[in-house]
Amino acid sequence: MIFYATQRFVLSVVIVMVAVSILTLMLHVVPGDPAVMILGPRATPELIEQTRVAMGLDQPLPVQIVTFFGNILRGDLGQDVFTGRAVSQIVFEQLPYTLILITVSILWAAVLGIALGCYSALRRNTWLDTLTGVISVGTISIPSFVMALYSVLLFAVWLRWLPAIGAGEGVWDGVTHLILPSFAIGVSWVGYVARIVRASMLEVMGQPHVRMARAYGLPDGWITRSHILKIAVQPAVTLIGTGVAHLFSAAVFVEVIFARPGIGALIVQAVNERNYPIVLGAVLVTTGIIVLATLISDxxxxxxxxxxxxxx
Amino acid sequence: MAPSAATHRAEETPQTADPLVSIEGLSVDFDTPRGTIHALRDISLEVPKGKVLGLVGESGCGKSTLAYSMIGLLAENAKVAGGAIRMSGQDLAHLGPKAWRDLRGRRISMIFQDPMTSLNPVTTIGKQMIDIQYREPGSRAEKRARAIEFLEQVQLPDAAAKLDVYPHQLSGGMRQRVCIAMALLTRPDLLIADEPTTALDATLEMQIVTLLRELQEKFGCSVLFVSHHLGTVAELCDEVAVMYAGEVVERGAVREVFHTPRHPYTQALFDCDPARFRQATRQLPTIPGTLPDLRQPPAGCAFRARCTKAFARCAAEHPPLYTAGPGQVARCHLNDPAEDAA
Known part of the structure; x- marks a missing residue:
């Protein structure tokens, strides 16, 4: 297990390094000099040259990549073009909001999805199984931003049960502010997970080792947990692990709709302002988290x- | 070896000794989208105490269905249409799920056909062997010691170390030994073995059969041994029942049935057994024809269409089990004393 974990970890680091290299190269592939783009069309040639040196753009490309890696290892992701603040500081300020949003969404999806999928498989071909199937496919088909808008309309505007915007202050307020956004992202995953768990449960239930467990009179709940679910849950774990990438992109919509702080909102703002160091830093951190999520699911x-x- | 049958029946027939399980007129149907399949029809059979009963027949004859009905693990679309399976005053054919759970892994246990898939792939051998002792009192260490003891009984080398191993790390033969150890660990009265050697290669087959024989003698349990391999049945079993198309067509002591088969189907089975050929042959003999459609079992003898000895009566009248020899019965009109007279 330790050997396997080490192998996987090394592989993950390699993946992040490749992603970082591609990101750096992309800056050079994009037409135009980054310094010119930052300074705008009216900058003097001296100022442009000064900025190029400050950004290290006068160095050969391999040197730039190595420098960039060195900077990342020291936690330096560059500076915000407008305020001059460290990008790493800005990104890590926003990151917890997105992380908690995504974590809660995953919990939603995992707990409800596995429970529903399990129930459907054990009670297959009953009307409740059919109902769960219809709901699952329904939630999969609805895009998360549509779900976000309608859930705001229903619970915040009409029923006034939950706050519509912001992240809230304090623990309890924070929790109530999390419910709607995380529901909006997580609900389609409930459907996915439920369908996958149901299908793989049915497959595992037909395997000879389950019949053998029954032949020894083991209690049904025990067989379901340690003989069926332990195997059947695996595709769902992989799905959720790789789904973190999708959740990040869903978080972009949801953070904008709910006016929450977070990486998604940060990226949208930075792209609008052409604030490349922030885009680069945020994407880099996001990539790292996605790779980490895949590693954890493995x-x-x-x-x-x-x-x-x-x-x- | 063929005295007049009727005189011997009273004292030598296996039915007279107090049996462990007696199946009385058992019928099992399968509901399928294409109609009801009458997979077992009016099976009467007894599993003698402390002996090995072999169940042979070609694929689809119902031998596995019979084995599964005796441990209550029939498929969901199967239902008992009639008859009873009696074991110490209980009718197993009509037990509820809870009563079945109490019986399984305590009085009845089973060894399955494919050892490669019969063990839980995500749990260690040791945990699986401890889990099946969940009803027993005693500490985990005691249960572990018992597991080691039974792994040694099945001659698994380095038994203690095998407890921490996962099934996929063992070979097929080792896994089947583990399955046998698990089945015996529960000290069952009845051990059902559903083609336990079919998935193994020929050298392992005999080792496993010899092991089963030794352990059966040691523990004294009754064994229902399902197989289509006649050689292993001859090696292991005391009695044998031959099944065809959901019926028992012949039954008796292994010695008698193998020496003087009384049903044309049994004779044909032996003629097809490669182990019995005395001369090299280019073409393996088969029994021509296929099993009848069990949605509408034929009115007369089920084997009639494939039988070389069929005559008019076989189409008209369904043969009962005639006494054909000492403790031997066969479902063929040729064994009717009246036919001899005619």
Whole structure:
């Protein structure tokens, strides 16, 4: 298990490094000199040259990439073009809001999705199973921004149960502000997870080792947990792990709609202002988190299933 | 070896000894979209105490269905249409789920066909062997020690170390030994073995069969051994029942049935057994024809269409189990004393 975890970790670092290299190269592929884009059309040639040196753009490309890696390792992601604040500081200020939003959405999706999928599989072909199926497919089909708008309309505007915008202050206020946005992102994942869990449960339930467990008179709940669900939950874990990337993009919509602070809102703002260092820093951190999420889901599966530990 | 049948029946027939399980007129139907399949029809059979009963027949004859009905693990679309399975005063054919759970893994246990998929792939051998002792009192360490003891019984080398191993790290033969150890660990009265050697290669097959024989003698449990391999049945079983198209067509002591088969189907089975050929042959013999459609079982003898000895009566009258020898019965009109007279 330790060997497997180390292997996976090294692979993840390599993936992040490749992603960072591609990002740096992209800056050069984009037409126009970054210094000119920052300073605007009326900048003097001296000022442009000065900025190029300050940004290290006068160095050869390989040197720039190595410098960039060195800076990242020191936690330096560059400076905000307008305020001169460290990008890493700005990004890490916003990151917790997005992380908690995504984590709560995943919890929603995982807990409700697995429970519904499990229930459907155990009670297959009853009307409740059919109903769960209809709801699942329904939630999958609705885009998260539509879900966000309608949930604001229903719970915040008409019913006035929950606050519509902002992140709230303090723990309780923070929690009530989280419910609607995380529901908007997570609800379509409830459908996905439920469908996947149901399908893989039905497959595992037909396997001989489940019949063998029944032949020893083990209680049904026990068989469901340690013989069926432990195997059937694996595709859902992979789905959620890779789904974190999708959740980040959903977070962009939702943070804008709910006027929440966060990485999504930050990226939208920075792109509008052509604030490239911030875009780059935010994307880099996001990439790191997505790779980390995949790593975690791989490790969870390896922990659940010994057969997975032996392959990479 | 073929004295007049009727005289021997009273004292030598296996039915007279107090059996562990007696199946009385059991019928099992499967509901399918294409109609009801009458998979078992009026099966009467007894599993003698402390002996091995073999169940042979070609694929689809209902032998596995019969085995599964005796541990209550029939498919969801199967239902008992009639008859009873009696074991110590209980009728197993009509038990509820809870009563079945109490019986399984305590009085009845089972070894399955494919050891590669029969063990939980995500749990260690040790945990699986401890889990099945969940009803027993005693500490985890005691249960672990018992698991090791039974792994040693099935001659698994380095038994203690095997407890921490996952099924995929063992070979097929080792996994089947683990399955046998698990089945015996619960000290069942009845052990059902559903083609336990079919998925193994030929050298392992005999090892497993010999092991089963030794352990059966040691623990004294009754075994229902389902197989289509006649050689293993001859090696392991005391009695044998031959099934065809959902019916028992012949039954008796292994020695008698193998020496003087009384049903044309049994004879045909032996003629097709490669182990019995005395001369090299280019073409393996088969029994021509296929099983009848079990949605509408034929009115007369089920084997009639494939039988070389069929005559007029076979189409008209469904043969009962005639006494054909000492403790031997066969479902064929040729064994009717009246036919001899005629």
């Amino acid at each position: 490790l969870v599966i390896a922990w659940l299933d010994p057969r997975q530990r032996e392959e990479l």
